[in-house]
Amino acid sequence: MAGLFISFEGIEGCGKTTQIRLLEDFLKLRSHDTVLTREPGGTRLGDQIRKILLSVENRGMFPVAELFLYAAARNQHVEEVIRPALKDGKIVLCDRFADATTAYQGAARRISGDFLEQVHKMAAGGLKPDLTILMDLPAEVGLKRAWERNEREKITGKEDRFEQEAIEFHERVREGYLMIARNEPSRVKVVDATEPADSVRQRVVQEIMKIVK
Numbered sequence: 369m370a371g372l373f374i375s376f377e378g379i380e381g382c383g384k385t386t387q388i389r390l391l392e393d394f395l396k397l398r399s400h401d402t403v404l405t406r407e408p409g410g411t412r413l414g415d416q417i418r419k420i421l422l423s424v425e426n427r428g429m430f431p432v433a434e435l436f437l438y439a440a441a442r443n444q445h446v447e448e449v450i451r452p453a454l455k456d457g458k459i460v461l462c463d464r465f466a467d468a469t470t471a472y473q474g475a476a477r478r479i480s481g482d483f484l485e486q487v488h489k490m491a492a493g494g495l496k497p498d499l500t501i502l503m504d505l506p507a508e509v510g511l512k513r514a515w516e517r518n519e520r521e522k523i524t525g526k527e528d529r530f531e532q533e534a535i536e537f538h539e540r541v542r543e544g545y546l547m548i549a550r551n552e553p554s555r556v557k558v559v560d561a562t563e564p565a566d567s568v569r570q571r572v573v574q575e576i577m578k579i580v581k
């Protein structure tokens with residue numbers, strides 16, 4: 369039996385990590401077999417690449433170098449974790465996937481869509497989620513939340529390489545995501561992430577129940 373592939377997307381501070389965990393609890397309570405994973409990451413190699421990508425020491429990274437690092441992490445993740453889990457009939461919940469590349473490396477860093485598509489074919493065989501929850505909110509609200517979270521969790525050095533980008537960068541990321549949602553409305557469901565967490569949770573569950581039997 370083929371499984372289900374669900375991804376969560378959104379700008380920094382949109383609350384997707386909290387929501388994906390709540391969704392995993394919800395599905396587990398209903399005896400679904402789930403795999404919760406994330407990008408970049410999800411494998412040993414992916415976690416190592418993640419450190420390189422997020423480190424503020426690598427501020428001088430060029431957009432194509434960045435793209436290939438995401439692609440390398442994704443290839444390992446798809447082969448080692450995602451495809452085997454789907455083959456076993458599991459529900460894969462992925463905190464970011466290829467739409468993040470379209471939004472960050474495409475819309476924000478301005479790498480061409482054709483090139484991104486070719487790279488995605490090589491890295492992931494063009495794999496797409498069955499459903500994507502896009503948690504939407506204005507960049508300034510998201511960034512404020514991300515900074516407050518860093519403060520709470522006492523993350524040393526505070527922001528990562530992306531959180532240090534200007535607000536305009538994050539607005540372009542948001543626009544990039546909304547464009548994907550306009551182009552693929554049956555796959556990508558936009559959820560208003562400025563709503564209280566419990567309303568967001570209910571909205572997410574509503575969407576999931578349409579495809580989870």
Ligand code: TMP
Pocket residue numbers: 380406407408438464465466468469470472473530531
């Ligand atoms: P996270 O903070 O949601 O774990 O994501 C890590 C950062 O990586 C976030 O700033 C978005 C960025 N990113 C990309 O730029 N391209 C990608 O393909 C992915 C998966 C993430």
